[in-house]
Amino acid sequence: MNEAKKKGFLRRHWIDILTVTVLAVLLCLLAYVIYERFQFAKKWELFLEYFVENRGYNRLLTGLQNTAIIAVAGLLIGFVIGTLIAVIKVIPPYRKPTRYAQKFCTFYVAIFRGTPIVVQLLVGYYILFPIMGLTLPPVTACVVMFGLNSGAYISEIMRGGINSVDAGQLEAARAVGLPFSASMRKIVVPQAFKNILPTMG
DSSP states (O other): OHHHHHHHHHHHHHHHHHHHHHHHHHHHHHHHHHHHHTTHHHHHHHHIIIIIITOTHHHHHHHHHHHHHHHHHHHHHHHHHHHHHHHHHHSOOOSHHHHHHHHHHHHHHHHHHHSOHHHHHHHIIIIIHHHTTOOOOHHHHHHHHHHHHHHHHHHHHHHHHHHHSOHHHHHHHHHTTOOHHHHIIIIIHHHHHHHHHHHHO
């Protein structure tokens, strides 16, 4: 019975088996040609010599460390700047200083969101900081510029989070005597931060 099933299976699927076999052979030939043509054995030896014997992995670890520092510090700076800009933008523009501050924040966001981050890094490191008389290490300069850049993006995210909080929350806080700054700091911004957490992730 088992022999009959095997023969029946081979009779029904012999084309599939032949196709898989041919494909496997072709893949093996392709791998061999690539291995010989690109000299992977020699390149692997060079990789081991540089990366392991000469401790080239230290540069990789240094790069990972710098990347983590720039990402975390830039995000923290951007969160502070973005929160300040978002709060300024939602303040009722009854006074001239508020209107001027809102126009400056709009200009700031447009500049940093409308130009590539690479251009901002080059302008900051080679033009802006030297004009200001600052000599910053490359990692510190990257942290500052990434913080300014992320502040522009986070400001719009935070502004959306603030607008998502029901207006009655702010009105209730003002009704019980809290000033606008305290109402935003203690009532509105914490709820906005909760709302924007998925976007920040």
